[in-house]
Amino acid sequence: MVSGEKAKILVVDDEPANLRVLENLFVPSNYEVYKAETGRDALYLARKAGVDLIILDVLMPDMNGYEVCRRLKEDEALRLIPVIMVTGMQETGARIKGIDAGADDFIGKPFNMVELMARTKSLIKVKALNDNLIDFENVLISLANVVEAKDAYTEGHTQRVANMAGMLARKMGLSTQETKAIRLGGILHDIGKIGVADSVLNKPGALTPEEWESIKLHPKTGYNICLPLKKMLGSALDVIRHHHEKLDGTGYPDGLKGEEISLSSRIMAVVDIYDALVTDRPYRKGISEKKALKIISREADEGKLDKEVITNLTEAVGG
Known part of the structure; x- marks a missing residue:
């Protein structure tokens, strides 16, 4: 109305x-x-x-x-x-x-x-x-699209990871509500990059320590942007904040370990890395699905990523 x-x-x-x-x-x-x-x-x-x-x-x-x-x-x-x-x-x-x-x-x-x-x-x-909350959600999604448009090399990334994460959530038995939340989290997970300079996002070479620290702020920034929609976004907020956490505690922004990281965030962590590996970036060409699965499987063996999520992803993409 x-x-x-x-x-x-x-x-x-x-x-x-x-x-x-x-x-x-x-x-x-x-x-x-x-x-x-x-x-x-x-x-x-x-x-x-x-x-x-x-x-x-x-x-x-x-x-x-x-x-x-x-x-x-x-x-x-x-x-x-x-x-x-x-x-x-x-x-x-x-x-x-x-x-x-x-x-x-x-x-x-x-x-x-x-x-x-x-x-x-x-x-x-x-x-x-x-209705007001839905309008705000649509504004956030539009803002996420603006963020994606800042980096031509990540065009379609948010929609791809949202779809893949939703598929894995269903495959792993998450509820309809949790599946919807992880898809929304996928669309919004990089919204915090609105505060990162284009020159950093599109830099073809290695990042300086200062530039890397600015990148690492984006999960917290995205979380704070979306926090007013807490009741509507639910566990999607957790995905936005924790999709760069690692099981061994070496991730960011909160250094969570193991079961402290929700299954939704562990799923998003895997699909975010997988999509980044198979997609062309400013500094390299995308690699094959098979090679990408090997890389993330190695990270699982090192205690960083969830092995069960990777097993389900491998089955889903036919690796």
């Missing part, structure tokens, strides 16, 4: 009289109301109108409210829209089914108008906060 615009509410009920009741409640309170009498129409309007809240009746002829809610929450573009489920059934089982489907709140029939209005205002505020 854009600041200053009316919040948009979609009410879904197969009884026209109930739709009129809700319309008469919300329109005078400066809400824009959309109405749907079927589940299919509800899904269509949710996508087309960009609504901020859905009030959804459970009992409908073509597709019940549970199924509509489930489809909304499975759709990446719609899943953050709050859903209030309306039911005349007071059994606990009905509410459990609604929770399983992803409902955010419940209200019974007949409506308590004061209660419904209060819950509506509260959930629309939550939606607005989530």
